[in-house]
Amino acid sequence: MAQNLGITKGLIYLLGTPSIIAEDSDEEVPFKQRRYFFYLSGADFEDCSLTYDIESDDLQLYIPPLDPAEVIWLGPTPSVKECEEKYDVDHVGYNFEVPAYVASWRLRNPNNKLYVLHPGQLPSSLSDSDTGVDTARLQPAMDDARVIKTDYEVGLIRKANEVSSWAHRRVLSLFCNVTNETHIEAIFGGSCVFQGAKKQAYGIIAGSGTNASTLHYVANNQDIAGRQLVCLDAGCEWDCYASDITRTFPITGTFSKEAQEIYSIVEEMQGRCIEQVKPGTVFLDLHRLAMEIGVKGLMKLGILHNGTYGEIAEAGTGRAFFPHGVSPTPSFSRQRKLTSHSWATTSASKPTT
Numbered sequence: 004m005a006q007n008l009g010i011t012k013g014l015i016y017l018l019g020t021p022s023i024i025a026e027d028s029d030e031e032v033p034f035k036q037r038r039y040f041f042y043l044s045g046a047d048f049e050d051c052s053l054t055y056d057i058e059s060d061d062l063q064l065y066i067p068p069l070d071p072a073e074v075i076w077l078g079p080t081p082s083v084k085e086c087e088e089k090y091d092v093d094h095v096g097y098n099f100e101v102p103a104y105v106a107s108w109r110l111r112n113p114n115n116k117l118y119v120l121h122p123g124q125l126p127s128s129l130s131d132s133d134t135g136v137d138t139a140r141l142q143p144a145m146d147d148a149r150v151i152k153t154d155y156e157v158g159l160i161r162k163a164n165e166v167s168s169w170a171h172r173r174v175l176s177l178f179c180n181v182t183n184e185t186h187i188e189a190i191f192g193g194s195c196v197f198q199g200a201k202k203q204a205y206g207i208i209a210g211s212g213t214n215a216s217t218l219h220y221v222a223n224n225q226d227i228a229g230r231q232l233v234c235l236d237a238g239c240e241w242d243c244y245a246s247d248i249t250r251t252f253p254i255t256g257t258f259s260k261e262a263q264e265i266y267s268i269v270e271e272m273q274g275r276c277i278e279q280v281k282p283g284t285v286f287l288d289l290h291r292l293a294m295e296i297g298v299k300g301l302m303k304l305g306i307l308h309n310g311t312y313g314e315i316a317e318a319g320t321g322r323a324f325f326p327h328g329v330s331p332t333p334s335f336s337r338q339r340k341l342t343s344h345s346w347a348t349t350s351a352s353k354p355t356t
Contacts, residue, residue: 005057007144012058012115014108015141016101017043018124019051035202039120039145041243045090048080052098052126056108064090065098102128109135120145156244163200163241167248170194174235175252184209184223187235195239204245208236211254218327227254231262247330268300276329290329294321 005011019040023032036047043062044053050067067080086095096104105117105126118141122131129136152160173194174187181187187209195203206221212230214220227233232253238246251266253259258266272293279289298321301307307315315321 004141004144004148007147008057008118008140010057012112013118014105014112014115015043015053015055015057015118016105016124016126017053017055017120019044019046019053020049022049036243038243039142039149042145042149044092046081046086047243050098052101053092054101054104054108061094062092063094063096063104064092065096065101068097068099101126105129159242159244160246163204163239163244163246164248166195166198166200166241167238167246169198170237170239171235171248171250181227183226184211184214184233187233188223191235191237200239200241202240204238204240204247208234208249210234210236215251230254231259264304268297271300272296286329293329294325297321297325 004015005013017040018037020034020037022034024030025032034049040051040053041047043055044051044064046053046064046066048066052065054063054065055061064086066083066086069079069082081089083095083097086092106128109117116135116137117125117129117133118137119125120138120142122138125131125133125136131138170191174181174190177190178187181190188207191207191209192203195201206219207223208220209223210217210220211225211227211233214222214225215232215234232251234249234251236247236249238248240246251269253262275296276289276293279292295316298307298316299312301321301324302312302315307320310318
């Protein structure tokens with residue numbers, strides 16, 4: 004990251020996800036760790052922060068102190084010793100130590116900047132208007148670092164995909180007992196939990212019939228009787244690394260002629276894109292290839308007509324049938340080339356059928 008920032012001196016400060024009590028309730032909002040914080044710390048619990056001194060290569064994790072009044076309700080939070088043993092950091096302290104540490108660092112480094120991801124995520128002693136604070140450059144630098152996966156990270160992504168794949172197969176094996184979309188969600192989510200993956204990467208999408216045309220349909224509460232297809236778009240997390248798998252299947256076990264024709268187009272899009280995943284491929288080119296196959300396939304079926312392929316493509320008509328694209332994952336300022344390490348960000352998104 005220091006290389007991506009183009010500096011040799013500076014202090015990075017990242018804030019983890021705080022604990023939040025739901026409004027008018029005594030229950031906490033479900034916790035999900037901030038991804039950039041987890042990337043540097045590995046800590047997956049509330050109310051933490053970290054600092055990284057670039058010059059001295061010093062990474063410090065700050066955790067909440069033990070609150071005896073809360074232990075009886077929620078149990079103890081990890082101790083300093085436990086964090087020192089578990090996480091690859093140079094020092095573990097308590098989060099109330101951060102303001103003093105940052106103030107001391109700035110006195111020693113008056114000409115160097117403090118880098119944070121977003122305005123509003125500063126140590127309590129600083130404000131967004133402070134000229135010694137940079138809130139713009141850290142996220143692009145971290146994106147450049149995160150896009151290259153280590154073997155360990157690839158292993159976590161593969162584990163998430165393994166669990167989710169088993170859960171998808173579990174849904175199909177039990178589908179004879181399914182009468183409502185809720186049952187699909189329950190089987191998939193329960194199958195992931197059964198294997199130790201208690202968090203989903205996103206809300207389970209189990210849409211039957213026309214519900215499947217809503218990209219992020221999560222109501223999952225309608226009967227499936229009288230409908231042709233189910234779209235199950237669901238993937239768990241494993242240690243904050245995500246899977247993303249979408250499969251469409253016929254409720255009766257057999258595709259209608261029309262459904263099979265559309266399915267075959269999407270299957271070709273997936274297969275051809277997978278063939279092109281290799282070092283040096285530009286991600287946007289995969290999307291363009293998939294769009295070309297989709298538009299030409301719909302033209303062959305007569306669904307798109309009254310124009311040449313070039314005219315229909317130029318008009319952007321294909322987006323009405325393919326609004327999601329191959330994957331929403333690479334939300335970076337420039338299109339990435341696939342590397343020999345990995346082409347995904349934290350989410351292991353794939354072309355889908």
